[in-house]
Amino acid sequence: MRNVIISREELRPFAKGDSLADLTKALLNQQKTSWELLRKNYESLNKIEIKTFSFDGFEIKVQFNPGRITSSTAKVDAASIKARKCFLCLENLPEGQRGIPFNEDYLILANPYPIFREHFTIPSLIHQPQYLKPAINDLLKLSKELGKYYVVFYNGPKAGASAPDHLHFQAGEKNFLPLYIEINKLKGEKLLEYYVNHNFTLYHSKDYLRNLFLIESSDANKIKKAIESILDSLQEFTDLDEEPMINILSFFEGEKWKIIVIPREKHRPDYYFNEGEEQILFSPASVDLGGVCITPREEDFKKISADILVDALKQVTIPQEKFLRVLARLKDVCKIYC
Numbered sequence: 484m485r486n487v488i489i490s491r492e493e494l495r496p497f498a499k500g501d502s503l504a505d506l507t508k509a510l511l512n513q514q515k516t517s518w519e520l521l522r523k524n525y526e527s528l529n530k531i532e533i534k535t536f537s538f539d540g541f542e543i544k545v546q547f548n549p550g551r552i553t554s555s556t557a558k559v560d561a562a563s564i565k566a567r568k569c570f571l572c573l574e575n576l577p578e579g580q581r582g583i584p585f586n587e588d589y590l591i592l593a594n595p596y597p598i599f600r601e602h603f604t605i606p607s608l609i610h611q612p613q614y615l616k617p618a619i620n621d622l623l624k625l626s627k628e629l630g631k632y633y634v635v636f637y638n639g640p641k642a643g644a645s646a647p648d649h650l651h652f653q654a655g656e657k658n659f660l661p662l663y664i665e666i667n668k669l670k671g672e673k674l675l676e677y678y679v680n681h682n683f684t685l686y687h688s689k690d691y692l693r694n695l696f697l698i699e700s701s702d703a704n705k706i707k708k709a710i711e712s713i714l715d716s717l718q719e720f721t722d723l724d725e726e727p728m729i730n731i732l733s734f735f736e737g738e739k740w741k742i743i744v745i746p747r748e749k750h751r752p753d754y755y756f757n758e759g760e761e762q763i764l765f766s767p768a769s770v771d772l773g774g775v776c777i778t779p780r781e782e783d784f785k786k787i788s789a790d791i792l793v794d795a796l797k798q799v800t801i802p803q804e805k806f807l808r809v810l811a812r813l814k815d816v817c818k819i820y821c
């Protein structure tokens with residue numbers, strides 16, 4: 484098999500420093516010089532259109548990105564998954580793609596179909612299902628190491644992951660997401676403190692178009708307990724053999740994590756399944772809920788309005804009544820562990 488792993492020596496001409504974040508940045512630059520498909524797709528990203536909708540103190544952007552059609556319309560039912568070659572398995576990676584090992588369990592790869600100007604996919608080296616609970620520590624460690632430049636995010640197997648059969652995270656520049664910029668600005672307005680203890684704060688959103696939790700702490704164990712509690716509460720509304728639908732965005736800065744947890748109600752809004760003129764191919768995952776909604780077809784980009792966005796985000800995220808139940812349970816768990 485060809486050598487997929489790229490060495491530090493090969494990355495050095497592209498790197499400004501030795502940290503994993505710097506090497507990751509260097510990987511993308513290296514790939515732009517050696518992999519034509521990737522170079523072209525990042526070049527196309529400079530030309531794509533974006534429109535911005537302003538709401539009460541925050542923004543949602545819409546990006547017209549034709550390169551994302553495969554991901555947005557990915558068939559993730561068991562039969563379709565079984566019928567295709569797994570594109571995240573090492574032996575199926577495209578010619579030209581190279582990667583940096585992380586933790587001896589994962590490989591950091593430049594994403595050849597980017598949303599971000601710097602976009603990475605981080606698959607497990609082993610083909611195993613997308614499943615968060617045993618991988619929470621990996622998510623935290625990875626986001627700490629990449630936090631200087633990047634947000635690390637997780638799309639649940641039924642919540643936007645286009646490879647639900649192969650455990651993976653993604654990463655992109657954190658400044659790109661309106662949510663990142665809004666986290667501090669909206670505290671006390673749209674993000675309300677719910678539980679505070681030594682080195683741990685839990686916030687919940689209010690009137691922010693999507694019900695979400697923000698956990699801030701420098702204690703990985705406390706964060707892990709909180710995420711597990713959210714998953715356990717959501718499990719009550721879900722089949723036992725399925726992970727509850729969830730998206731997570733993990734930032735690390737100022738020596739602490741800022742974790743956004745977004746419980747989901749639906750994989751795709753009704754607009755996705757409408758026919759003809761009424762159809763809008765919008766299939767939200769972490770990035771969309773972070774404030775950059777992707778439309779791979781131009782007609783959808785033109786059609787999408789503030790009202791449609793409000794309605795679509797409401798459809799795919801957890802309704803208020805369930806949200807409050809999860810929140811109440813979470814407070815009880817936090818009182819013991821956080």
Ligand SMILES: [Zn+2]
Pocket residue numbers: 569570571572609610611648649
């Ligand atoms: Zn695989």
